[in-house]
Amino acid sequence: MAELKRNLTLVSTLLILLQLCSIVSCTTSTSITRNNTIRDGDTLISEEEVFELGFFSPKDSTLRYVGIWYKNIEPQTIVWVANRERPLSDHNGTLKLADDGNLVVVDGENNTVWSTNVPPKLNDTVAVLLETGDLVLSSDSDRDTRFWESFNNPTDTFLPGMRVRVNPTSGENRAFTPWMSETDPSPGRYSLGIDPIGPPEIVIWEGETRKWRSGPWDSVIFTGIPDMSRVTNYIYGFKLSSPPERDGSVYFTYVPSDSSDLLRFQITLDGVIEQFRWNKDAKSWTLLLLKPSTECEKYNRCGNYSVCDESKEFGSGKCSCIDGFEPVNQNLWDDGDFSGGCKRRVPLNCSQSLREDEFMELRGMKLPDFGSFVSLRNSETCKDVCVRDCLCNAYAFVRGIGCMIWTRDLIDMERFQHGGQSINIRLAESELGGKENSKLWIIILSVIGAFLLVLCIWILCKFKKRVKAILWRNKHLPVFEENKDYSxxxxxxxxxxxxxxxxxxxxxxxxxxxxxxxxxxxxxxxxxxxxxxxxxxxxxxxxxxxxxxxxxxxxxxxxxxxxxxxxxxxxxxxxxxxxxxxxxxxxxxxxxxxxxxYMPNKSLDSFLFDEGKRGSLDWKKRWYIIGGIARGLLYLHRDSRLKIIHRDLKSSNILLDKEMNPKISDFGMARIFNYRQDQANTIRVVGTYGYMAPEYAMEGMFSDKSDVYSFGVLILEIVSGSKNFSFRGSEHGSLIGYVSFS
Structure with a gap:
């Protein structure tokens, strides 16, 4: 019995020792010194415990990497990787200071797989993880003397405080590269950085090919992202170094308005830049920005000398040649292949005379790529420079930038619905009806005007005679005379x-x-x-x-x-x-x-709720129908001469023409508001239950919001293909109840 007690005591002691060993093996530190290394399982944390550095394995991988991530956020969000091209195969790796003072990652046999590679030999160094997420190698006696930092050697994530640097003289371009895959942090095929050519702008490359660009920086926003002037302050905070540094390099940095916000930019596996903010309440990342997010934002989507317009509804309509230009290959253009771009209809005459060419202004544009900056004070002098240069195809005077001219082909142009810049396109004088042709046009138009005037007088006389005949007939015939023609x-x-x-x-x-x-x-x-x-x-x-x-x-x-x-x-x-x-x-x-x-396709409900027809409504058509209804409703509420509340918007009152264009019908219940009136009451509640807003059905109070409610029910029916009342008798009671419960 005594021996059994001794054995139990021994086992308990061993368990306690094992727990102590596990605790010791998973320690955290605030710095790396010659006497303090980071082994696999240990971590280095920032002072306020926002960021953490240590060893990790990507999803579905056993390989080990040294990286930095947010300490208290799940799932683990990696923002920087050290040995992304040389992973460790086991858990025997160590991050330490080498004899030459560099920070290195070594394997179990002390072979270096990654190093900061700072020459010459450093004797007094220490590595610290700052609160910004920056891993800094500095002098232990003077922490302001920095030899190396991870912010100058980024991977795929841009954090507040980082500097995206470029040196146009030396060609140095500090670029971000995405992971190769979710399981492989090695550099992918895309990269993001500042364009070393022309005014500073952000560019995404695939190899050497441009995939997207932000447009030049105008001291407030990137001109190719006009939404920056209208969206939340999380987008603001970009700053450009001015003047350039001593070596000629410039850099962008980002400082958020609220330093407590956790924000990050990341270039994804498929070459898209995303901006996220950590939502503390929802405990998840909220997407704030995504570029490119539309077809027109893709680089040079429509080819040279053409404009992409995202507001156009279908693919072929998005691309159009600039006035004065025509497709290089009309057949390919008609087939939806715009890669060949456009060409001038009439060549420029600059070499013959400085007065032979004119300029056409385009507004609300994304400026073309490869523009050159010229230090001038106003638009007129900017125009003069372009006029005197026969290679100049366009010029623009942009607030915050100054004079820009384009001597190369005009590529990657987009028309914006809001914002954008004005650019002046150089055209042959004949394209704009030059001075030599203006007199001829005046003569032609005068002749046409005189002819139309005579024609109008003749039509007016004929009309008066017809009116007299109708009036005479109405005096002698009953208002509704029965006859056999279509009177x-x-x-x-x-x-x-x-x-x-x-x-x-x-x-x-x-x-x-x-x-x-x-x-x-x-x-x-x-x-x-x-x-x-x-x-x-x-x-x-x-x-x-x-x-x-x-x-x-x-x-x-x-x-x-x-x-x-x-x-x-x-x-x-x-x-x-x-x-x-x-x-x-x-x-x-x-x-x-x-x-x-006549609407040959009848009403929308005949498609939505018919098993044989609903298959013909693919998602593209449904989206198109929703957009058409929304435009019609917006016209009734905002854009017509009368502000009209429909009060009976439902699928059976949406008619479809032969091209499936939706048309709102049945205005028997509609009411007219003056533009200062927000709502009205009625004791006669009419309409269709299930589509009526609660305040209208129960209190007789209606407004444009009542139609918006009905429109919301209609959208649910279009998306789901189910009637609002198809859930009657179930625990949800209606489609709205089902969606809310789900």
Missing amino acids: VKSSSSTSQVLVGGLVDTPDFPIFSFNSVALATGNFAEENKLGQGGFGTVYKGNFPGDTEIAVKRLSGKSKQGLEEFKNEILLIAKLQHRNLVRLVGCCIENNEKILLYE
């Missing part, structure tokens, strides 16, 4: 049929009931397109193969005369590609009929 009553009779003279435009056509009946085959069942709460819709045909949609409201229709008048008043005055166009109307006895342009 159209003039608007002079509208005051007799629409209460209060609602439709008072001379060009608004009033059709007889007989003409509408003939167009629809007497409202034949085979011409029936659909039926809703306000009546039945038929397809009709007028002479000349003109197809129309006829909305016939019966006496039992939910839409009364007031809604009918309202719909005519609104649609007759609205003109937009994403709103259905009203062709005319008919009011006779108890009949109330509206005539619209």
